Amino acid sequence: MTFRIVQLTDLHVFRDPDALLKGVPPFRFLELVIHQLQQLTPQPDALIITGDHTHDELPESYTAVRSLLTPWLDRLWQVPGNHDDRAVLRTVFQDRISGTADQPIQFDFEAAGWLCLGLDTHVPGAVAGSLSAAQVDQIRSRLQTSSASRCAVFMHHPPVLLNSVWMDAIGLAGRELLAELCTAEPRIQLICCGHVHHEFHGQLASAAVRTTPSTGIQFAPDSETPKFVPGCPGFRIIDLTPGGYTTEIQRISTPSIPITH
Numbered sequence: 289m290t291f292r293i294v295q296l297t298d299l300h301v302f303r304d305p306d307a308l309l310k311g312v313p314p315f316r317f318l319e320l321v322i323h324q325l326q327q328l329t330p331q332p333d334a335l336i337i338t339g340d341h342t343h344d345e346l347p348e349s350y351t352a353v354r355s356l357l358t359p360w361l362d363r364l365w366q367v368p369g370n371h372d373d374r375a376v377l378r379t380v381f382q383d384r385i386s387g388t389a390d391q392p393i394q395f396d397f398e399a400a401g402w403l404c405l406g407l408d409t410h411v412p413g414a415v416a417g418s419l420s421a422a423q424v425d426q427i428r429s430r431l432q433t434s435s436a437s438r439c440a441v442f443m444h445h446p447p448v449l450l451n452s453v454w455m456d457a458i459g460l461a462g463r464e465l466l467a468e469l470c471t472a473e474p475r476i477q478l479i480c481c482g483h484v485h486h487e488f489h490g491q492l493a494s495a496a497v498r499t500t501p502s503t504g505i506q507f508a509p510d511s512e513t514p515k516f517v518p519g520c521p522g523f524r525i526i527d528l529t530p531g532g533y534t535t536e537i538q539r540i541s542t543p544s545i546p547i548t549h
């Protein structure tokens with residue numbers, strides 16, 4: 289039995305579908321990503337978005353994102369990024385997200401012997417993220433009641449340093465709390481994140497930490513200051529089985545885009 293998850297992250301869509309972010313059209317790139325997603329065999333059993341649904345945080349932009357996700361609305365799971373407004377996200381996706389107003393947006397489900405958890409690291413008005421002791425206690429409690437033999441976590445901000453001056457400066461406060469939990473709980477084997485707009489591999493105790501390219505603009509991983517590069521958009525495929533997982537990035541070929549800084 290295989291349970292296929294596709295992770296999309298950092299969509300950064302604007303209300304105007306042709307608006308550009310540093311020379312890149314996020315909505316048009318998302319359309320290309322969605323087209324490639326529709327060609328996947330097998331199709332995803334779950335679609336997880338790890339934040340930054342929009343860049344302008346307007347209801348019309350979330351509605352535009354939703355319109356492209358129509359085929360997967362019945363298996364869609366979401367957490368917010370720094371470029372999200374919880375109340376607006378919750379209103380536009382009210383059939384998928386419970387709670388009210390600015391309450392954290394998180395999820396959990398079990399499949400193929402795995403417990404899959406979504407963590408909300410959004411801090412209103414901030415670019416960096418935060419994880420609280422209460423959230424980590426919630427995960428601990430959820431694991432205690434779960435018979436799943438493995439656990440995957442999905443969150444916007446990576447819980448590890450990337451050895452990048454500017455990316456680490458907008459990283460995750462409270463990551464040591466998750467590190468302690470991962471050390472005590474080896475069932476947590478995979479943590480998939482966004483925020484840094486490029487592919488990165490790290491490790492947190494027994495958990496592999498994987499970041500995923502944006503569906504839009506890409507960041508240069510080796511720059512000491514924010515730098516955008518004309519990389520191809522992408523998404524992550526994760527195939528969970530009772531015995532483990534495999535994961536890969538798929539990229540989309542795009543026309544040459546002039547990047548502006």
Ligand SMILES: [Fe+2]
Binds near residue numbers: 298
């Ligand atoms: Fe982002």
